Structure formats: C-alpha cells, structure tokens
Amino acid sequence: MFKQAISHEVCNKPIPEPISGVGIGLRSPHIHQILSERPAIPWLELLADNHIADGGLIPAQLNAICEHYPVTLHSVGLSLGSTDPVNINYLNKLKQLKNDHTIHWLSDHLCFTSHNGIQSHDLLPVPYTEQSIQTFVDNISRAQDIWGDKILVENVSNYMSFNASEMSEIDFINEIVSRADCHLLVDVNNLYVNHINHAVDTTDFISKLPTKRVKEIHLAGYEDHGNYILDAHNNPVSDSVWQLYTQLIQILPNTPTLIEWDNNIPDLDVLLNEASIAESICHQTNRHEQYVIT
Amino acid sequence: MSSLEQLQHDFIHNIVNDKNNQGFLSELKTEKIPPELQLSIYQRNLSGSIQKTLQQVYPACLSILGEDFFHTLCYKYQNLYPSLDSNLNNYGNYFNTMLLGECSENTKLLGFEYLHDLALLEWHWHTCYYSSSVITFDFTSFSKIPENQQSKIIFNLNKSLSIHTSIFPVIDIWKDNTIEIPTTNEYTTPDNSLYFCIYQRALTPTLEIIDRNTYKILTAIKDKTDLQSLCHFDDIDINQALPNLLQKGWISGFSLLDKAC
Incomplete structure (x- = not known):
C-alpha cells in the first residue's frame, strides 16, 4: 500500500482544482505558442521524460506552463511489467517534478520497456499470466510507495501474442488494478489497435472495465500498414475510435480525456479541433443521459 | 531465471x-x-x-x-x-x-x-541544453581561506561547460551543415589548433572561441589541478585569468581538501 503523501497544507502548495474536460498532450513545437497566446485548454499532459533536465530552458518552461495550466505527467520509463526492480533513480526524478510543481497525477503503461538495464524505448507486451500480474502488482505498489499516491496505468497497443497467455487482456488488467489498488487510463486507440490486430472484443473490454478506477481516457490516431495497424500517434482520431469513445463516455461520463499526437505533429489548431470534437461528444452524451433520467 | x-x-x-x-x-x-x-x-x-x-x-x-x-x-x-x-x-x-x-x-x-x-x-x-549552469561559488568563504590553505584549493567547472580543441575548422563545418546558427565570437581559422568551449548562457547553449592559455587553464581545472600548481603555469598570469573565468561563470565553485564549497 502506498504511504499517504504529505498534505498540500503542510508543504504550502495550493490545493489544485480537479482535472476535467478534454486536454492535449503538450509537445515541444507548441510550447512557445501556448505560453505566448495561452489558449483556453482545460489541462495539459506532459511527457515526463522530456521535462527531466538538470537545467536550461526546460525547467523554466515547465515553471511557466504549471503557472497557467493544470498539468499531469505521463511517463514511459517505469517499466512496470519488468522482472527488473523498479528504477528508483528514475522515480525520484519524477517525484522531484511533483515536489517542485503542482502535478495532478502520474501515469505509465502496462508493459515493460527494459530488461537487465537495456532499454527498448518501446512499450513491450508481456504474456497474460499470473506471473506477469504479480510482477506488475509488486512494481506498481513500489512505485506508488515512492510517488506517494495512486498512479494510473494505461492499456497498451500490442503487436505480439504469446502462447503462454492464460486470460483476456481485460481480465488481466482488472486483476492488476484491483490487486495493486491503482487507477486506470483507458487508451481508446490502443483498444482499437488490439481489436484489429488481435480481434480483441471491444464490447467485452468496455463492459468489464472497472469504471470507478478509470481516471483518464486517451485518444490518438493510428497508421494503417495493411495487415496490421500501428499506434503511431501521427494522424487524426479515426471514425472507429470516435465511435468507441462515444460508447465509453456513456459509462464513464465526465472522465478527463486527452488528445495525443507525437509524430508529424501538426499546428496546435489541429489538436484543439480534435479536442473540441471530443468535448462535443461528451456534451451530447451528457445531455442524452440527463434527458433519459428526467 | x-x-x-x-x-x-x-x-x-x-x-x-x-x-x-x-x-x-x-x-x-x-x-x-x-x-x-x-x-x-x-x-x-x-x-x-x-x-x-x-x-x-x-x-x-x-x-x-x-x-x-x-x-x-x-x-x-x-x-x-x-x-x-x-x-x-x-x-x-x-x-x-x-x-x-x-x-x-x-x-x-x-x-x-x-x-x-x-x-x-x-x-x-x-x-x-539540458545541463545545469547553477553557480555555487561562495566568495565569502573563499576570502576566508587562510593563506597556508590556499594551495589546496581546487576549482570546479560549471557543469554546462565543455572544452574543445581541434586541428580542423569544425566550427565552420558545423555552421555550414546545420540550421542552428550558433553565437560565436569572431575568429580566424587557425593554422594549428582551434580552441573553444560550449556553455550555457541565459539558459541556452553558447559557443565561444578561447585562446590557448584559457584552454590550458580550463583543462587543468577540469583535471582537478590545485591552485598552487595553476600558479606555476608558464606564460599564464593566474591572477588575471581567474577573475575572467569567474565572471563568465565557467568556474562555478571550489573545494578545499575534501570539503565542497
């Protein structure tokens, strides 16, 4: 179990407003524009690794960003599914960002990225087995102890299936988040990628989600490679993913949602337009829910 | 396993x-x-x-x-x-x-x-671009070091600073092949060796041409040469060189024996 974090009163940090609405993933080509024009974006998610620096412009930019926007951290280096011990040095760097700024939460992925110190710089899947579950649970618990709060773990896109797998992806995820007592980040594009590549049943996946643990939703675009699709984050969100998002938001109303775009990064306006589509889906779904209730 | x-x-x-x-x-x-x-x-x-x-x-x-x-x-x-x-x-x-x-x-x-x-x-x-350029040089402590201890002073270089030499005109080659235009002081392509350093100024990387003696002092400081030995370098007036290095922030601190200051 994680130890309770130092309260905001004790460390004289203001209590942050809860995150809500549709945010965007902050990427370096947009930082200057965002800081100078300050567009109305409900929140920003930062790729933690891009903001770990001893000095220079990066910490200064982070200070300015945190001054004007609610911020969450998304990391790729915790390697929570690895049989290696959790990288304490890396976690401490993340914790330092949390100590220095108002960071709403930290998320990482249900995968491993390194083994025996060698980095893959990719989100590598593991077989869905009891041994993998226990590895995740141990590492997430350790990470939460150091971070001082619950973290969010994200379902990953997958291009590999193992003979050793004993259960479905959603049953695997449920077991981990329940035993580790952590939160869940649902990436809709990853779910769709796994549906196309591995025939994952999206209805089954959505119906079995532990809704109380889902604290964030990710949306992104994929790249079509013919016999498979790649979670490339280099395109607009596809119609199929918007449809899945519409289904998801019905059971997870008002869940903070994020637009991710990492390659061939377009103008900021394109991302903001994607965010406005997500906003309108949320509003329509909420209106419909209210109508049904009354 | x-x-x-x-x-x-x-x-x-x-x-x-x-x-x-x-x-x-x-x-x-x-x-x-x-x-x-x-x-x-x-x-x-x-x-x-x-x-x-x-x-x-x-x-x-x-x-x-x-x-x-x-x-x-x-x-x-x-x-x-x-x-x-x-x-x-x-x-x-x-x-x-x-x-x-x-x-x-x-x-x-x-x-x-x-x-x-x-x-x-x-x-x-x-x-x-990512390194720290924090200067921790404590002038008050430095001024209080007794004379008999001064030979044991070892200076620390700014963490963002790197010292370079080349027999090739690498700065010109770099400028011709990159879209980043570095800030450099004027220099003539040398017949022998080129000396320069890269450091952080106003939070951004800067490249500066230096003379051979400055290169020699900075390299000695990097190698943890004590102040007494620095004072015995031929052709170098350390009393003139040190204030300049401090002013530029290239020396960021010092240590005495095993004590960091």
Missing part, C-alpha cells in the same frame, strides 16, 4: 540486436500477424527511434554523411552501444568514438577525419 525473466531477456535481445531467434519466435502465437512480423514491428520501432534521436543530436554529421550512410552507422551504433537510460535525450554519447574507429577502418571515410571532433561538438551542444 524465471520463465518471464527469460522471455523478457530474449525479447529485448532480439529487438536490440535485430535477431530472429527461433526459440523466441516459438513462444508467439501464429495468427493474423505472423510471428516474424510481430517481432520485426518492434525491431523497426526501436531502430526508428534510435535513428530519429541520433539525427536530432548530430544534424551536421547527418548532412555530411548523407541519410543512407548515416542510418547504416546508426544501426551499427545501436548494436555496439545499446541504450542504458530510459531518457533518449541521453543516448548517443559514444557516437564520436565510433566515428573515430570508422574513419580509420572505412575507406569511404578517407578525408573525413574531422568527423570525430564535429560529433563531439554536436554532442556537447545537445547536452548543454
């Missing part, structure tokens, strides 16, 4: 070394995406990330070598020096070492002997 540990070991080694180990492939299900393709998607993702990273760190080397040859070198680098840091911004520091070896072994690189020095410049320009 547990079955999961073995699987992760094999998975990482197959993608880092671009191998198709049959034992590992037999662990994979044969379905819509065949096992060989499942593995190659991850192999391509890694080599793509490595190429993208090295292209960003070494734009001038890329421009000179051309995309195809540069990518061949990236692939070789990935195999020789697997990434050991989760942050890709820290990857690529041995590229200059590999280029040195390539220049002596690969006939295609005859006449490109300057690549090692150019790569070193580009690496330090890249890392300078």
